[in-house]
């Protein structure tokens with residue numbers, strides 16, 4: 001089958017195809033097989049991710065032997081964050097429009113929402129509006145003015161100093177709902193809502209075990225290789241807890257990186273980025289072959305800093321060549337489906353900001369901020385607090401409610417539960433750095449939770465002692 005025919009088949013299914021992916025598909029040679037491959041890939045693609053890339057094929061096929069991967073008992077599917085980005089002003093504009101439309105649709109399913117342009121002269125009570133927060137200010141009298149906008153207009157809403165809603169810490173660029181009434185052309189807020197996740201969900205039948213980790217920081221003098229080796233030894237030997245571990249997810253910062261902060265070279269034991277990843281590959285080679293390893297990038301990894309971050313470039317992936325079938329490189333954030341259990345993994349850079357904004361949350365306990373992510377249905381709601389890519393679609397919106405939300409970044413460990421979603425911040429493997437010492441942050445080193453997906457029971461391995 002020639003290139004044009006393959007492109008036509010892909011286009012007919014609503015997708016585009018990257019040149020390298022096209023060559024890989026052609027390698028299957030047999031026309032029937034090629035059509036089957038295209039069917040399989042397109043059925044697994046996320047509609048928001050329009051370009052078929054080589055990684056999409058690698059997940060489904062054993063490309064070395066030109067065949068479908070052997071049927072495994074486990075079905076581990078990965079949805080990519082992004083493979084492309086529209087680098088333009090319209091990209092940012094579309095990002096906001098997309099975020100507003102997707103989050104406001106959550107409210108619209110529950111309530112009759114009035115477009116903002118129709119609110120000013122609307123005397124009905126109550127009125128329910130949904131908007132993206134464009135400004136927050138305080139009046140001399142202690143009230144709060146929140147300006148919100150939708151596709152039709154902008155309105156100032158007053159949160160009286162006596163209202164409960166005034167004490168809620170509303171963030172810029174959040175999509176919120178407000179119930180209230182009009183007085184002197186201002187919407188007086190009576191109630192305030194976040195998109196939220198449902199109170200209860202039916203747990204899908206699942207099976208298998210997943211281990212969660214992050215922030216290994218190989219290459220740093222403070223990387224605790226001894227504790228990491230203890231973990232691997234345990235995984236290799238222990239039958240009861242780790243014997244049937246199917247998958248390990250690493251939520252970013254595999255390495256300490258190079259040039260991430262001033263004078264970083266003084267804290268490095270490996271000063272070359274490729275040698276840092278070679279060391280990671282060597283450490284991961286000790287993990288038994290039947291455990292899949294899914295790796296997201298973090299802000300210390302050698303990929304674009306702006307979120308959503310793409311998976312590692314080929315040059316780094318190639319360093320894991322002897323583990324091609326076992327290690328999967330994905331973007332940040334990423335939805336991973338393991339036998340029906342949905343895991344949302346995000347490195348967690350926005351936590352630096354969210355921890356400051358939400359009471360009850362600090363570096364010792366990042367879980368309350370992660371709960372807020374679920375309430376806001378967004379991983380990083382405020383523009384400018386984390387570098388962002390103008391990808392057109394907002395990949396940090398939490399569309400699908402995950403069974404597990406997994407973050408890292410802050411290097412402190414936490415487990416929580418909110419409305420039947422389990423939350424984990426998986427700490428790390430790097431002892432206290434001078435940067436953390438200055439800020440009085442004590443990292444949790446050497447903790448590794450294993451979750452049984454059938455029962456959602458958690459076994460916490462702790463090598464920190």
Ligand SMILES: [Fe+2]
Nearest residue numbers: 215253300409
């Ligand atoms: Fe980190």
